[in-house]
Amino acid sequence: MGSKHKIIGKPERRVDAWGKVTGRAKFAEDYSVAHQLWGKVLRSKHPHAKILRIDTTKAETLPGVEAIVTARDIPGSKVFGIVVKNQQILCEDRVRYLGDGIALVAARSREICEEAVALIEIDYEPLPVISDPEEALKPGALPIHGDKNEFVHHKVCKGDVEKGFAEADFIIECTFKTQFVEHSYIEPEAVLAEPAEQGGVVITGSVQNLFSSRRSVAEALNLPLSRVQIIQATLGGSFGGKDEVMTSMCCRAAILATKTGKPVKMVNSREESMLESYKRHPYVLYYKWGAKHDGSITAMEVRCIADGGAYASMSPFVTWRSVVQATGPYCCENVKTDIYAAYTNNNYTGAMRGFGSPQVNFAIESMMDELAAKVGMNPLEIRMKNGFENGAVTATGQKLTHTVSLKEVLTKAAQEIGFEAKWQKYRSLKSGEKKRGVGLACSYRGVSLGAEGTDAAETIVSVQTDGSVIVSSGVTDMGQGAQTQMSQIAAEVLGITMDRIQFLNTNTSRVADSGPTVASRGTIMGGTAAKNAAEKVKTTLLEVGAAMIGCDVGSLDLAENYLINVKTNERLASFSELCAECFRKGKPMMGFGWHHSPPTSWDEEHGQGDAYFTFVYGANATEVEVDTETGKVNVIDFVSVHDVGKAINRGMVIGQMCGGVAMGLGYGLLEEFEIEEGVPKQLNFDEYLIATAMDVPRIRTIIVENEDPAGPFGAKSVGEPTNELAAPAIVNAIFNATGRRLYEIPANLERVLLGHKLTRTGKRGSEVKANHG
Amino acid sequence: MRESVGIIATINKKKYEIEVAPNTTLLDVLRDQLGLTGTKRGCEIGECGACTVLIDGQAVNSCLVLAAQIDGHEIVTIEGLADGNTLHPLQESFLDHDAVHCGFCTPGMLMSAKALVDGDIDPSEEEIRIAISGNLCRCSGYQQIVDAVKEIPKK
Numbered sequence: 001m002g003s004k005h006k007i008i009g010k011p012e013r014r015v016d017a018w019g020k021v022t023g024r025a026k027f028a029e030d031y032s033v034a035h036q037l038w039g040k041v042l043r044s045k046h047p048h049a050k051i052l053r054i055d056t057t058k059a060e061t062l063p064g065v066e067a068i069v070t071a072r073d074i075p076g077s078k079v080f081g082i083v084v085k086n087q088q089i090l091c092e093d094r095v096r097y098l099g100d101g102i103a104l105v106a107a108r109s110r111e112i113c114e115e116a117v118a119l120i121e122i123d124y125e126p127l128p129v130i131s132d133p134e135e136a137l138k139p140g141a142l143p144i145h146g147d148k149n150e151f152v153h154h155k156v157c158k159g160d161v162e163k164g165f166a167e168a169d170f171i172i173e174c175t176f177k178t179q180f181v182e183h184s185y186i187e188p189e190a191v192l193a194e195p196a197e198q199g200g201v202v203i204t205g206s207v208q209n210l211f212s213s214r215r216s217v218a219e220a221l222n223l224p225l226s227r228v229q230i231i232q233a234t235l236g237g238s239f240g241g242k243d244e245v246m247t248s249m250c251c252r253a254a255i256l257a258t259k260t261g262k263p264v265k266m267v268n269s270r271e272e273s274m275l276e277s278y279k280r281h282p283y284v285l286y287y288k289w290g291a292k293h294d295g296s297i298t299a300m301e302v303r304c305i306a307d308g309g310a311y312a313s314m315s316p317f318v319t320w321r322s323v324v325q326a327t328g329p330y331c332c333e334n335v336k337t338d339i340y341a342a343y344t345n346n347n348y349t350g351a352m353r354g355f356g357s358p359q360v361n362f363a364i365e366s367m368m369d370e371l372a373a374k375v376g377m378n379p380l381e382i383r384m385k386n387g388f389e390n391g392a393v394t395a396t397g398q399k400l401t402h403t404v405s406l407k408e409v410l411t412k413a414a415q416e417i418g419f420e421a422k423w424q425k426y427r428s429l430k431s432g433e434k435k436r437g438v439g440l441a442c443s444y445r446g447v448s449l450g451a452e453g454t455d456a457a458e459t460i461v462s463v464q465t466d467g468s469v470i471v472s473s474g475v476t477d478m479g480q481g482a483q484t485q486m487s488q489i490a491a492e493v494l495g496i497t498m499d500r501i502q503f504l505n506t507n508t509s510r511v512a513d514s515g516p517t518v519a520s521r522g523t524i525m526g527g528t529a530a531k532n533a534a535e536k537v538k539t540t541l542l543e544v545g546a547a548m549i550g551c552d553v554g555s556l557d558l559a560e561n562y563l564i565n566v567k568t569n570e571r572l573a574s575f576s577e578l579c580a581e582c583f584r585k586g587k588p589m590m591g592f593g594w595h596h597s598p599p600t601s602w603d604e605e606h607g608q609g610d611a612y613f614t615f616v617y618g619a620n621a622t623e624v625e626v627d628t629e630t631g632k633v634n635v636i637d638f639v640s641v642h643d644v645g646k647a648i649n650r651g652m653v654i655g656q657m658c659g660g661v662a663m664g665l666g667y668g669l670l671e672e673f674e675i676e677e678g679v680p681k682q683l684n685f686d687e688y689l690i691a692t693a694m695d696v697p698r699i700r701t702i703i704v705e706n707e708d709p710a711g712p713f714g715a716k717s718v719g720e721p722t723n724e725l726a727a728p729a730i731v732n733a734i735f736n737a738t739g740r741r742l743y744e745i746p747a748n749l750e751r752v753l754l755g756h757k758l759t760r761t762g763k764r765g766s767e768v769k770a771n772h773g
Numbered sequence: 774m775r776e777s778v779g780i781i782a783t784i785n786k787k788k789y790e791i792e793v794a795p796n797t798t799l800l801d802v803l804r805d806q807l808g809l810t811g812t813k814r815g816c817e818i819g820e821c822g823a824c825t826v827l828i829d830g831q832a833v834n835s836c837l838v839l840a841a842q843i844d845g846h847e848i849v850t851i852e853g854l855a856d857g858n859t860l861h862p863l864q865e866s867f868l869d870h871d872a873v874h875c876g877f878c879t880p881g882m883l884m885s886a887k888a889l890v891d892g893d894i895d896p897s898e899e900e901i902r903i904a905i906s907g908n909l910c911r912c913s914g915y916q917q918i919v920d921a922v923k924e925i926p927k928k
Binding site for chain 1: 804809810811812813814815816817818820821823850851852854855860864867868869870871873874875876877878879880883898901902903905906907908909910911912913914915916917918919
């Protein structure tokens, strides 16, 4: 099966890697032009306050300052937002979190910017700070926007949960809590905005979703989309994180550039980045399951509250994925799920790799192990009993028509780590300072945007007269390898080698709006568009070839940089000669490929529908060692299994799997962006801890390939599913080791040792310990 | 405070005589004064390792070094790793092992790895992990980077 492709599934170097190993790759901060000014934001001093007065007069007179801008200077829309337009580019009368910006400075140096910002005077009237989403939802809580803090309520209703609970032999009820997580892209945000020759602006920046950022810049400046050009610089990681925070930075830099008529560069320090950028949503998750002694589940009732922070951002979509997937890949006739999002004065929360699934998966997979313990089964048995098979019907009433490989990935993960024998052994070993445990977690995940919205993308394949090829797409690369996947697909179709392909970074003025590069949709959407584009060009090339050779089109094909006879494999002309002939004949050598996703549906009122056009399945298994003296958990073995449909590039798929596990390990064990009374506690990597090379074990990766007709060459997706299982697998392993379940993550030393979180009181460690016994 | 300090240093085998402000870091001089933007700014407190360069063969965070301190020393940055168009074996290995994802940590990773393999041609996995433990990578989970350093093509 593997031999039918020349490029797909073969080890190919990344098309963007040479520049990255030589230092030639240009990230946003690496762009500078003559006479550029620096831009800087003055941010709020209070998490929640009225702004009574803004006085910029002193700052304006500082030599070297070229412009000071407040909300009043924004010619168009002062707010933006993909779902709810309520995020302020600059605040005029009220600040809602500490990352809010109030004024902008453009000056001839960074130092002058700093000085000028310090000279701007703001008078505030502090308002009560709401930092807890459940407090925010209480009647009488001060509304942060409009007249109430609840801004999302999604539901799923299937069957009758009351009936289901009545039929149950027993009920399990647990409450789980998850934390704010910082994306921690290693490249802080940066843009360079230049006034365009005919009006408008050209922005080069570290932007993930160029088209939505462009829309907001155009609206802020009252410009048509055609006059706002955003070019993606090579992007130093994003993970969902360089969306609204970049939209805001693009708008601000564009406003300064337009006002001064000069290029303006803005770069966030790490502290500014962590202070302002949005985070992964913390959830409070109330799970109640009814079950029978045989392990079957009769009812699942779920209620979750997501902390949306100061702005709506992607909360409506993030929580929608949560509501669809909140009961996991498990059969149950009676389901009732309600998910709410509330405004608070915390950092706003939005898209982050996983997008609403890591939170619910932590709860679902913990519940599954609780259920196993109740009925005396092991964690693999309980999942095999309840897990989806081909033709299963999900909680939203969707019948799964693709290959449902849940049990295949589960079994593979369990076998690889020797799960059942170890699980049995470790649970019976109760003594010892260091205890071992194994844990398992699995999931199903809807591919691409689903019923969230329009799902279409463009890729352009442009063959040059010498047989080299330029590819570009509205789908962006942020390190995940989208450019390489699309190049491989184009090369496969055109029968050429990868060295002929040059991929251009996305430019909003040169390719169609392809939506955001999110939801693990890069390969399935951009890749299918690349296939369509390359096939169009191929059709033209073969027609020209047929005329040139004097034979039927049907007898020709393209392979290994040649036009060949399909029957004899005889090389009839080189690809380059064919391209030159195509040019001489005046035929179009550019293919525009478009792909629109298959239909999905959603009934918001009843919470039912065909939520996604296909799904992927994954399983993680891990072995941990818990130091019962310190609470330290070492992950000593890890198995990651994912059905990706078809691996276009195995190295990159493995890279996604290892990277996803490392990030998931951080979620489970290390990472917590703490906000107290609206004030973040960690603003750099000295205190916000992400996994280092010493924290991540060697990861055993298993790629499962059940090709899906919905994707190019059968490929589906891999980016996010790899990140949504490590935390529950680790917490389940800790349970196996210690017999104690953690209902909150991260499972850091204090939670594992003491069973609860410690907050900084400013007191000495010994006193804190004394207080908690 | 003096306005500027004159320093003479060898950077990527080329001798430079430059004037730097006394409070300027090596990172700023490399990026802003010399246009060597391959060295990355990630945290500016010595935690992420994206700005790693070699000073006399030793890997250091250039954000924590004052430019004036390099007077008389030899610096190698990512731009000095390849020999013209011929990539260093470590660079080739990073390409072959898919050790490059977003690429932002890559220059620093390569410089930390170079300091390691220059001193020990066959480091263990543990030694490699220790050598790059000051270089944060959010994309890769480190495995392909470790493999790339372990399996450098032998010339």
